[in-house]
Amino acid sequence: MRVLVTGAAGFIGSTTTELLLDEGHEVVALDSLASGVRDNVPTRASFVEGDCGDVALVASLGPFEACVHFAGRIEPGASMDNPEVFFANNVGATFRLVETLVAGGLERFVFSSSCAVYGDRVTPPIDEDHPVAPHSPYGQSKLMVEEGLGWLVSRGRLRAAALRYFNAAGATALHRERHRPEIHLIPLALDAAAGLRPYFEIFGEDYPTPDGTCIRDYVHVSDLASAHVLALGALRDNERLTLNLGTGAGHSNREVLAATRRVTGVDFEVRVGPRRPGDPAIAVADNARALSVLGWRPQFSQLDTMVADAWEAHPGRSATECL
Ligand SMILES: NC(=O)c1ccc[n+]([C@@H]2O[C@H](COP(=O)([O-])OP(=O)(O)OC[C@H]3O[C@@H](n4cnc5c(N)ncnc54)[C@H](O)[C@@H]3O)[C@@H](O)[C@H]2O)c1
Incomplete structure (x- = not known):
């Protein structure tokens, strides 16, 4: 498949890019380098520096069958100080990305969600039907994207997996x-x-x-990477997946x-x-x-x-x- 990986200069995005390439996929690696590191990006991927919410840039990259979307700000504490930054980047840019990719015929979208959607009043072990109640703008931004993707799936625009990581x-x-x-x-x-x-x-x-x-609940980044490759495959038979990734x-x-x-x-x-x-x-x-x-x-x-x-x-x- 031709796959766009956003946030590919980050920790989990770069590791997953490596595995996608090993599996024979063609990968375009997009990252703004806001917090990622250029030399994290595997040399076998085509690297594009830019914002995933840049509609003209994303459209210029051509059509993709799939996107694995890691790009985002990740600090819950900082999101309490600057919620608007987190909603603009993690939600606004994500839906500009999705709109552009769907217009180009995207079929599958795998999203980096988080156990932060469950909030702090949790009863472990936490399954996917546990009530969601984010306690930070960061967690709320993940839930907003999950819910928006749910609407797109129900309207037949794409197939989507939300992977709720615990601690990478x-x-x-x-x-x-x-x-x-x-x-x-x-x-x-x-x-x-x-x-x-x-x-x-x-x-x-x-x-x-x-x-x-x-x-x-700590989970090895290599195990997370393999779950993304499996999720891309599982979207062949599933329209929508919401899955916890922990041990x-x-x-x-x-x-x-x-x-x-x-x-x-x-x-x-x-x-x-x-x-x-x-x-x-x-x-x-x-x-x-x-x-x-x-x-x-x-x-x-x-x-x-x-x-x-x-x-x-x-x-x-x-x-x-x-x-
Ligand atoms: N690390 C964890 O334990 C953990 C747990 C739950 C969820 N997540 C989610 O997984 C994803 C990846 O996490 P990570 O640990 O690899 O973080 P990371 O900071 O290493 O990677 C995120 C990457 O996204 C890039 N980025 C941010 N905004 C962008 C934008 N608008 N356009 C393009 N690139 C942008 C950054 O430059 C960075 O390279 C994040 O969405 C994060 O919220 C991570």
């Missing part, structure tokens, strides 16, 4: 997390282990969990930090700060639907594997090994 983690030999700013636990813990941060801060230790810290297993912040110490061999300082507003105590997926509909089997999402892969790709690793 790990790395591949070619791609690693390089968010700007970095907000995710494992890369921040690795920064502390590598001495790039003076300490690691846990946000709250008084949650109703066994060790008092939040529990999250169904949760790890507390303290467990992730222990894994980081095990993998790196470094005992870095950890400080405990106050809770962050909107953080649920436990966010763990019920992934039964993705397993059955896609035949998806996460292979690399064991905690130590994800931390080890992220460490292998981390720029601070070699400095630590010289100590």
Whole structure:
């Protein structure tokens, strides 16, 4: 298939682009480089720098059978400060993209949604029928796109999959997390282990969990990439899919930090700060639907594997090994 991947210079987009190319698809990789990194984009893809909401640019790229849409702002905290930026980029630009692609005959659209659509009052494990109640403009922007896509599907414009990721983690030999700013636990813990941060801060230790810290469902970026390829195929027989992508297993912040110490061999300082507003105590997926509909089997999402892969790709690793 001829596939447009937006956000292809980002963490999950670049990894998925690599796999789509391996599977024999022709990929045009579009990214504004607002937060992505140019050298993340596989050289085998045709790279176009630009905004996915730029109608003239997208139209000029020619027709596509499919689009995998990763492009977006990803920080829930920043979305509380500037909601208009998140709605303009994550919703406005997305529907300009969709309108342009549908006019060109697009058939399949795979969208990066998030467990943030469920909000903070969740009862784990969370299945796709769990009530949605986003607690940030970021989560709301994901839900708005899902709902808009639902209308397009019901009006016969395209087939669409909304993949609700839990916490992407790990790395591949070619791609690693390089968010700007970095907000995710494992890369921040690795920064502390590598001495790039003076300490690691846990946000709250008084949650109703066994060790008092939040529990999250981490899923390896390679497993996420394979779910996208499977979802593109599944849209042949399904008009609309809404699927959780998680492993169904949760790890507390303290467990992730222990894994980081095990993998790196470094005992870095950890400080405990106050809770962050909107953080649920436990966010763990019920992934039964993705397993059955896609035949998806996460292979690399064991905690130590994800931390080890992220460490292998981390720029601070070699400095630590010289100590
Ligand atoms: N990383 C996670 O744990 C996680 C969890 C749930 C959902 N998601 C979603 O998955 C997607 C990818 O996440 P990621 O971790 O790879 O983030 P990322 O920041 O690494 O990648 C996003 C990419 O989108 C690009 N971009 C942003 N706005 C754009 C626009 N208007 N036009 C073109 N390019 C644009 C950025 O430059 C960046 O390269 C995002 O939509 C995010 O909301 C991520």
